[in-house]
Amino acid sequence: MKVDIRQITAEPRVFHLKESAEELDIAVEGAKFPYSIEADFTGTMSGDEIICQVDIRTEAEVECSRCLELFNLPIESRLQYVVQMLDPVPETTDDDDDFEIIPKAQAELDISQRVRESIILAIPIKPLCSDDCKGLCPMCGANLNEGLCGCVPDKSDERWDVLKKLFDNQID
Numbered sequence: 001m002k003v004d005i006r007q008i009t010a011e012p013r014v015f016h017l018k019e020s021a022e023e024l025d026i027a028v029e030g031a032k033f034p035y036s037i038e039a040d041f042t043g044t045m046s047g048d049e050i051i052c053q054v055d056i057r058t059e060a061e062v063e064c065s066r067c068l069e070l071f072n073l074p075i076e077s078r079l080q081y082v083v084q085m086l087d088p089v090p091e092t093t094d095d096d097d098d099f100e101i102i103p104k105a106q107a108e109l110d111i112s113q114r115v116r117e118s119i120i121l122a123i124p125i126k127p128l129c130s131d132d133c134k135g136l137c138p139m140c141g142a143n144l145n146e147g148l149c150g151c152v153p154d155k156s157d158e159r160w161d162v163l164k165k166l167f168d169n170q171i172d
């Protein structure tokens, strides 16, 4: 994903960029990206600095960690940072999330790395199809979001009795 720096002026200008996850080399275990990754880059030239804002949108297909159903997870994130054009580029720069330095002669700004990282960070380790996903019945495996399965928790499980005895003894 590249922006032509010569087209960035003192007036904020928006560039609509779109690439597939494959083109951006985005791979997250357990996630698929059936839709393209869209990024609106807003660039404003201010002296020898480019004020950058990137609004990223896509959807990932992931598996709910509770009910194991596949669902589409909308991803929206905004990046804001400043690019300074400087000659020569210092050998050790304090490049970080908010700031980077490029040579003045550079013709294009590549935002691929930032977009890639932002999408990878947006995928939760344990995705949930909804905050109140009821998950699967531990006894029959039915998806409890689709209704009650009729299983009754076995309250007379003797393992609890053993634990209870241990606990009672500790109190004594």
Ligand SMILES: [Zn+2]
Pocket (backbone or CB within 6 Å): 064, 065, 066, 067, 068, 069, 128, 129, 130, 133, 134, 135
């Ligand atoms: Zn779920």
Ligand SMILES: [Zn+2]
Pocket (backbone or CB within 6 Å): 137, 138, 139, 140, 141, 142, 149, 150, 151
């Ligand atoms: Zn059940």
